[in-house]
Structure formats: C-alpha cells, structure tokens
Amino acid sequence: MRKMYRFDNVDCAHCAQKVQEAIKKVDGVRDCVLNFLAQKMVLEFDLADKEKVVAEIIKAARKVVPDFELLI
C-alpha cells in the first residue's frame, strides 16, 4: 500500500538521504522515496498495521534529524 506524507525540518540534502535510508530499514516499510525540497515522501508499506509502522518511522527519522516532523 502506497501513501504520500509531508514532512518538515529536513533542510540538508545529505540529512535527507540519511533519513531515507533509515526509514527504508524500518520493519514494515518496503520502500521510501523522499524529496526534501518538496518536503514530500512516498512510502510503500508491507504490513497492514500502518499506525505502528508510522510511529517507528518517526523514531528512525528523528535519530538522524532530531527535529523531524511528519505532517499528517
């Protein structure tokens, strides 16, 4: 299942790459494509429990960029 999310506070291209890699490693995420200039990302989910995966994604992203915010 694919869904697009908007996010904020990622202003460095290098950080954006690291965030993308970190999110890809989260359990339940099949793929993640991130565009930091547009502040959007498309996620492809593996599992049905989206809520839990989203929480993990935010956690993983914040390890790289502490101020990362997902706009729902």
Place this chain on the structure above:
Amino acid sequence: MKKLSFKHRTIKAIICLCVFIFLLIFFRFYKINKWLKFSMYFALYLIIGYRVLIKAVKNLIRGQVLDENFLMTIASIGAFCLSDFSEAVAVLIFYEIGEIFQSYAVNKTRKSIFDLMQTPDTVFVERNGELLEVDPYEIEEGETLIVRSGEKVAIDGIIVEGNAFADAKALTGESVPYKVSVGEKILSGILVSGGILKIKTTKSFENSTVNQICEMVQDVSDKKSKAEQFITRFSKFYTPIVLILAFITLIIAVLFKVSFQNALFRSLTFLVISCPCALVISVPISFFGGIASASRQGILIKGSVFVEKMAKVNNYVFDKTGTLTKGEFKVLGVYPSENTDKVLSLATLCESVSVHPIASSIKKEKYQIDTKGYLFEEYSGKGVKCYNSTREVLCGNIAFMLENGVECKETESVNTLVFVAENKKLIGIIEIGDELKRESVTTVKTLNKKGKVSILSGDRKKVVEYYSKLLGVNNYKYELLPEEKAKELDILLGNKDSVVAYVGDGINDTVSLAKADVGISMGISGADVALEYSDIVLMRDDLKDIVKAQKICKKTVNIVKQNVVISLGIKFLVMLLSAFGFANMWLAVFADVGVAFIAILNAMRTFKKINK
C-alpha cells in the same frame, strides 16, 4: 533546541564574524597572555558553535559517528589543542555561515514553485442561498463557487452565472485575458477580472488543475535522475573515504619524520573537508530550479529524470492531428454535391456517438437526425457503423469502407476524407479541412537542425504527404492505427543513440506518450488521459515551447555538471594541498563553504527565465 529564525541566525553570524576579525587584528598588534587569548577565542567559539557541539553530542549518543557536526567538533577541538585558536573559531564561524546560506537557498527554492500558484486559504461558496467562507479542501463536486474580480478560481468547474475576463497567467506564464461566460469550462488557477462568476465545481480542490500541477511539478518521482543517483552513491562513500585518507595522512606524515603536531594538523584539516555538502545540495536545487522556472513559463516537467532526458533528445516524433494541426475540423464540401444533404444527415447519424474532432465538425453542420432504434459500433482509427433491422450506414476512412465490402476509390484531395455508405453502397465523400498551427513550420524548421523529425499519423497518405512537405519533414508514416504508431516508435527507440520525444495531444496517443523517452502533450486541448501519461506538458499548446523546454533542460543539466566538476575539483585540490602540508584549516573551511556558495549560486541560475 529552539529553532532560531533565519534573520536571527544571520545577524548573530555577522556579529561574531566582526568580533572575530577584530580579535585577529587586535592580537596581531598586541601581545596578550596566552590564556587570555584562549579564553576570548573560546568564548566566541562557544557562542557561535554551541549548536554544532550539542548536535555532535546528541547524534553521537544515537550512534552517528560520521555526523558532520561531530567531525567539525573534533577538528576544532584538535585545533585548540594545537594552540591554533583562530583556526578553531574560523572553522565554526564559516561552517555556520555556510549552513545559513544553504538554508536560505533551500527556502528560496521551495518558494519558487509557489509564486504563481498561490491559491487562497479560504474561498466563497453559496450554500442554500447563503454566502459562506470555507476552506477549499472542504468543497465538494457540484457546489457553487463565487469568484470576484481580482480573485483566483480555486477549483475546476463550469460557469453557471456571470461574465468576466479570465487570465490563465498562473498556468501558462503568459498574461492573455479572454472573455468567458455561462456554459464555459474554467480551470483553477485562473485569475478573474471585470466581473463576478458563479462556478459549479466539477472536481474537488485536490483534483483541480492548479493543485495537480503543483503536485506534478513537485513529484516524488520513483526514478531519480542519473545525477541524483550519482550523488547519492557518492556521498555514502565520500565521508568514510576522506576519514581514511585523514588517517593515512597522519601515518605517512609521521613516517616521513614530520612533526607529530604538523601531521595531526594535516589530518584534522581533512576532517573539515569531509563534508560533501556543496555537491549534494547543489544538484537537487539545480533541478528543482529548472523545473520551477519551466513551470512559470507554462511548461510542466514531471521530474528531474525528464530534465536530463529532454536535454539529450535528438529524435522528435509528432502526431499530426491536433498537434501539428489545429485539430479544428471544418466541413469543406461534399462530393457529389447533389447528395450533400443525404450524405451529411447519414454522417451525422453515424457520428452521433463519437467524440472524435471529425465527428464534431460534422455535427456542427446541424443536421437533424433520429437515432432511435439504431445500434452503433465505433472502430478506433477507422470509423463508425450504425445499423438497425433494415439499414446499415458506414462512416469512416477508405480502409474502413474496403474492409466492409464497399467499393470506392482514392481521390487526389489533400484533405481528410470521410466516406459515407448506406447498405454497402457509397453515397458520397465529405471533405474535411484542418489547418497547420501557426508555429508548426518554424518549430519543425528549428528542430530539423537539432535532430531528426518524424510524423506518425493515422490520416490518409495524400494528407500526410501534403502536410509533411509543407513542414519540410522527410520521415513520415501515414494510415497508422494506434498500435502501429507504437510499433514505429519501438523501431526508433531501438537505436541506441537516439533519445526520442513523442509529441501528441492524447487522443490515441497514450501508448506512444508512455513509450517514448520523453512524452510531450498539449495542456489545454489535450485529453486528460494524455496529461497522465506524458512527461512534459505544454500548457500553452504552443509547439515552440518544445524548443524552449529543451533549452531550459540543457541549461539545467549544464549547471549540474558544472557544479559537480567545481565541487569535486576544488575539494580534491584542497585535499592534495592538505596532505602535503600546504593548506591550513582556514583554506579547508573556505574551500568547503566557498565551494558550497558558488555551487548554490550557480544552481540558482536555473531559476532565471529563458528569454526567447
């Protein structure tokens, strides 16, 4: 940590820079106690650099050792230990200045897309006779929108009341006001003037043109451009490799009997160079800037990968009808003329179910017909069959006639011909005229100089030959069914060196648009479905924009290449100098920040409008 406003950061940085320069000059002329000197520099260091230091510690705890904050911290602390106080402070001051500039560039880039696309936060609707101000996202299909003079239409719809002037400047980049009135379609993003319009919405806000355009242009494309793939892979390896080099430098320097202090200094300098910032940020900014600039000129490019491809296009394949020609058909005449009425009424009956432009032109003749009791079958690229228990009417091209057992002959006409037969007997031929678009000849002439131009059409040989000669095109194929068009495209795509752009208006084009390296469609007259499958949309329906689009893409790609060469080149140079002891931290930081500066400024050149 509290986020400092952009302005605050800049002011603070400038003040610190001034204090720093002052201290430099001061300490040159006045001998001061070492510890006093240290504490003054250290104080400045903390003031400008505390965010970097805190981030370094925070990220280290999370396991990020290769974080640039951490590396800068080590480099500067190392400098302090070596008594190079001014170097340590310089590193953090210039790093901060670099970060500020980077932030500024990112913000400006993001805003560039929204300039003309701004839609209001609230719009007026009429519900149950009441005028309400609501959030556009809440409005459903079928609601009545009120748009006053000076306001932009927020949602696609049809005008149900009022007269005014419409300006599609936000969509096409050109300000050409035109009259609109009841019954006409109106797109979101259009600026209304000289009146009030009541519009019945045909879509939701999210699906309306302006929003779709914004989304399209900011597409999170699955396919990253080659340049972006390169920097992704590059930056993964860059930092670790530079660190290894730093270590190697240290060891080699010690082996060559260089003083430990000196050797350490050189390695620390490497740490400062280990941030790939300049390169990594300039590439996305360049592409985004190019795409934003194009959209302001009425050209929508759906992603950076298409900017790269469009820059390399050397094969231009055109659909004829509706792309090179206006697609506004007109009935020119009927042969034999005695049968005009019968022929046209039979044709009107047949084409009553078709939405093809040819059908529209026949229907414009306004013959009254009764479709009761008839069954219809439409054959794409051929014609329409209409029949009941006593009668069969066929309306279509010569291939359609021959297939169905109607005897007929080709004629010398250079216009589109519609043959009409009743019960397998040819009753007459309708001659339908179309016109070349004003800019077709000049555009094809220009493109012929840049590469190969071809025309693929489903129309008759005589027509296609005629138009091709007018345009100066030698490669043309006629009487093609949609599947055959796609096959022809496959042949062109098979050639390794050709990068093929297909230009169409969407009717029977989607396969070709999708297959081509770059699919280009018309925005205003093109079918909705074509917009989905194409990679570049010409909002002005102007073929000259193909040339313009290619110019913008070439310029953007050039700027990206320049930035890659400049950033890598200068970094390697400084690394070499550092390894041999000819560079100090000043130079390293300057090189880093300076290069980022240059790369970003260069990238922002893509924002500028191309003037021709």
